[in-house]
Amino acid sequence: MPLATQRWIEDAPDGIVVVDDGGLVRFANRASGNLFRRDNAELVGSCFGFPVHAGESAEIEIPRDDGDWGVAEMRVSSSAWEGGAAHVAVLRDVTPAKRVERALRQDADLLASLVKSLPLALVALAPDRSVRLWNPAAERLFGWQADEVMGRRCPLVPREEWPAFNRLADEVATGRMIDDFETVRRNKGGENIDVSLHAATLWGVNGLPEGLLCLMTDIRERRLAEQHAQLSDKVFQNTQEGIVVTDGAGSIVSVNPAFTAVTGYRPEEVLGKNPSVLQSGRHDAAFYRAMWDELHLHGQWQGEIWNRRRNGEVFPEWLNISAVRDGGGRVVYYVAVFSDISLVKQNEERLHHLAHFDALTGLPNRLLFADRLQHAMIQAQRNGSHVGLLFIDLDRFKLVNDTLGHRAGDVLLQKTSQRLVAAVRAQDTVARLGGDEFMVILPELASPAGAANVAEKIIEAMAPAFRIDERDVYVGASIGIADYPLSGEDADTLTKHADIAMYRAKEEGRNTYQFYRPGHEGVPRDVFEMEHGLRHAVERGELRLVYQPQVEIESGRVVAVEALLRWNHPTRGEIPPTEFIPVAEDSGLIGAIGEWVLRQACVQNKAWQDRGLPPVRVAVNLSVRQLRNLRFAERLADILAETGLAPEWLEFELTESMVMQYAKETMAVLWQIKAMGVRLSIDDFGTGYSSLAYLKRLPVDTLKIDRSFIEGLDVDINDQAISNAIIALAASLNLRVVAEGVETAKQLGFLREHNCCDAQGFFFSRPVAADIVSALLHRH
Amino acid sequence: MRTKLDIVRLTLYVTDHTLRSRQAIAQLERICAEQLPQRYDLEVVDVLEHAAEARARHILATPTVIRELPHPMRRIIGDLADMDKVLAGLAIHPRKREEGT
Incomplete structure (x- = not known):
């Protein structure tokens, strides 16, 4: 080979390697040494391998020590070397070009994968609004697969949004970006979807706009959350509760x-x-x-x-x-x-005071009296002392009232109470039970005789004239004395016996006192016989219901009827409920009877409604025994289902004392009943020891003012005050009030004036049979 | 009955998992499966991962295929797309036609 040729080969920019048939390197030029990073001498004799290629050339990789690699393009031609067949491999280093290519491909891969895995819907539109790009998130959000929309007109914009979309596209075309534009897009199912849209111009490689790029996110949940937050805020801002x-x-x-x-x-x-x-x-x-x-x-x-x-x-x-x-x-x-709850609290305190003290004289009333007596008896039992109970009746009070008038009578009662309080010890209690009846409790007496001393003192204190309306008025006092434990061991018996003794004192000639002595008790009823009869009363059809209307005072319309139980005994005739209900309760018969009453009342009310009469509620009295039955709510649901009466036309009446006494254990059942839609009403309200805290938590709809307060409305300022307080209390708790036992127009007038809602009583109607109720309802 | 001598053992040296490496592996596997069914043993070595081995065996560039067995060793380098050239370079003469009987 001429030297010049040799030099040219040696200096060629491409690597030139000659290998023999066994793949051994026979010659390598400088460029190939550089390519493999080895001395030429080292290369010659090493095994390169028999070069193979498929097309004109092959690409081979040359690993480097630093973990990177170069790429060379190899062209092979056959030749001969020192007499044997040989192959000339020309190796051109294409590493930099490959690097760029690799980087570009990586960028493209990254971009493709980004578009694919982007959680936001990405849609690119050509200037003619045809779809150029539609990523998987767009498929998920809108329902169209990419191949359904690519190259076609974008189907997302609902007709009514076209003007807005055109404006947006125009704006974007000026180079502006649109950020978080809330709008509506349509999905494949035709539903509108609230989306937040980000839009920008899609720039081509030549720097000219090539369309519109839109990023969209589903903001339906955000919208809901916002609406919810707005609502919450409204409640927060406007509720009456702090x-x-x-x-x-x-x-x-x-x-x-x-x-x-x-x-x-x-x-x-x-x-x-x-x-x-x-x-x-x-x-x-x-x-x-x-x-x-x-x-x-x-x-x-x-x-x-x-x-x-x-x-x-x-x-x-x-x-x-x-x-x-x-x-x-x-x-x-x-x-x-x-x-x-200061208002409720004030009402509570006022009611508590009204409930325990007599408004006219400021003395403890019947309730507080009962409480104190109980307390005194427990104390006496503990330390072996006696309690004296004095029942005092003024001898000529009625005369004063009738001749000098109510006002003078009231003054007399006030002055009397002052004298009574002055005549007893500090630990004694003087109470006014109503009218001209006073009671004195003398706790911790060593013997019954102590009570006589106090009685004498009282008679003495009452002797001087009372100065009323510039007149001297003389009244005496007749006093009956009962002793605990000698005359009785419970409050009722003691009170009854003190009362009996007081009448004996009056018979003795007034202005004197008498101890109770046994001898005038009534004959006990044959409870056993009654229970026996009651057992068969239901099946013999001796029980029936009568109904007393409850009338809306304002309109005079009948809004409810209270179902009342009657027993017609085959030999004894009508037996009042006050006699047989306690027997039923004691014997457990109340369960069966109560259920009969409930079913009967529902059946009857449904019958009225089916006859097209104006619908009214039917109120049914519930006993504790029924309410404490754990399965009561279940039974009630059955009865309502069987009779077909809608629950809102049924109301239960529970006495106040019963609700308060068993509040803890019955609360759950009451809420169950309430949840079914049945209404609850508290009967005899004002007579029990109501805790307003409980009352607030009970699912009660109605308070019924006890008849004893209504009875005295015409004359007794206590009763007026209590009725009034109950009405105010009910108003502050948002409850309906029904006055029980309304008998006179005057009572009704008072109730109307004080905004009592409904009333029940003889003034409107006695309890009557179902067909008479039909007639009453028919009239409306 | 096939003896140990019938086995063709090949080692393919590649660089990382580049597209070309993946192609080389697939091509060689296809050739083996078609031409040497049941009688080949192919090992793939990444020269970057096993640099010391690659140096010891004087791997100058990849893809390089070494025929370890039968002796003598042969090695080829370049594009493995052309099956006939690969077989010729490795001096493997498939006995397909003989075995087809």
Whole structure:
């Protein structure tokens, strides 16, 4: 080979390698040494391999020590070398070009994978609005597969959105980007979908606009959440209940307008502070500790709490605190909702006072009297002492009342009570039971004789004239004395016996006292015989229901009827419920009888409704025994289903004493009943020891003012005050009020004037048979 | 009955999992499966991952195929797309026609 040729080969920019048939390198030029990063001498004799190629050339990779590799293009031609067959491989280093190619492909791959896995719907449109790009998220959101829409006119924009879309496209064409534009797009199913749209010009490689790029996200959930948040905010802003939200550490983050209205604090005065700024100081540390314990344990606390307004005034509130936890169970917020119950509280206190004290004289009334007597008896039993019970009746009170008038009578009663209180010891109780009847409880007497001393003192104290309306009025007192434990061992017996003794004192010639002595008891009824008869009363058809209408005072319309049970005994005739109901309760028969009454009342009411009469509620009295039956709600549901009466036309009446006494155990059943849609009414309201806290939590719809208060409405200011207070209380608790036992127009007038809602009583109708009720309803 | 001698053992050296490497592996596997059914043993070695081995065996570039068995060793380098050239380079003469009887 000429030297020049050799030099040219040696200096060629491409690597030139000659290999023999066995793949051994026989010659390598400098460029190939550079390519393989080896000395030429080292290359010669090493095994390159027999070069094969498919087309004109083959690409081979040359690994480098740094983990990277180069790429060479290999062209092979056959030749000969030192007498044997050989192959010349010309190797051109194409590494830089390959690098660029590789990078480009990686970019393209990344871009493709980005478009594919982008969670947002990505749609690119050509200037003619045909689809150029449609990613899988767009397939998922709108329902069309890419191959259904590619190259076609974009189907997403609903007709009514065209003008807006055209404006948007025009704007984008000027180079502006559109950010979070909330609009509507249509999916394949024809539904409108709320979306947030981001749009930009799609620029071509030549720098000219090539269409429109749209990114869309489904904001239906966000919309819902926003609507929900708006609603929540509306409730938050407008509710009458104060709301305080604190963070997990107890700093106030939000309060509503009702909070400000109740407490007087403006939001900026309390935000960031602890709700303890409202503490009244009325509760001790243990109270708050118990509250927090409950909150930590159950995430909720509710109860009555005293707080302080900005003006220093302390007020009671009904407070409900709930902890709001995050996904990890950590408390992030506490939400406290409270209502100012000072008005309810005032009513409660007023009612409590009215319920326990006589408004005219300020003396304890019958209720408080019973309480004190009970207390005195328990005490006496414990230390072996006696209790004296004095029943005092003024001798000429009626005369004073009739001749000098009610007002003079009232003054006389007031002055009498002052003298009575002055005549007894500090630990004694003087009570007024009504009219001119007074009671005195003398606790802790060593012997019955002590009571006689007090009785004498009272008679003495009553002797001097009372100065009334510039006249001297003389009244005496007749006193009956009963002794605990000698004359009786319970309050009722003692009171009854003191009463009997008082009549004997009157018979003895007035202005004197008498001890009770046995001898005038009534004959006990044959309870056993009654129970026996009652067992068969249902099957013999001796029981029947009568109905007494409840009338809306304003309109005179009958709105309800109370179902009342009657027993026509085959030999004894009509037996009043007051006699046989206790027997039924004691014997357990009340369960079966109660169910008969309930079913009968439902059947009857349905019958009236089926006859097209104006619908009314039927009220049924419930006994404790029925209510304590765990399956009562179930039975009730059965009866309603069987009779077909809609639950809203049924109402249960429960006596106040019964509800309060068994409040804890019956609460659940009452709520079950209420949940079924049946209404609940509290009977004889005003006679029991109502806890208003309980009352608020009971699912009650109606209060029935006890007939004893209505009876006295014409004359007794106590009864007026109590009735009035009950009506006010019911109004503040949003309950319906029914006055029981209305007998006169005057009573009705009072009730109407004081906004009592409904009334029931002889004035309207006696309890009557079902067909008479039909006639009554028919008249409307 | 086939003896150990019948086995063709090949080692294919590739660089990383580039497109070309993947093609080379697929091509060689196809050739083996078609031409040497049941009687080949193919190992694939990534020279970047096993640099020391590659150096020891003087692998200058990839794809390189070494016929380890039967002896003597042969090696080829380049494009494995052309089956006949690959077989010729590796001096493997398929006995397909003989075995077809």
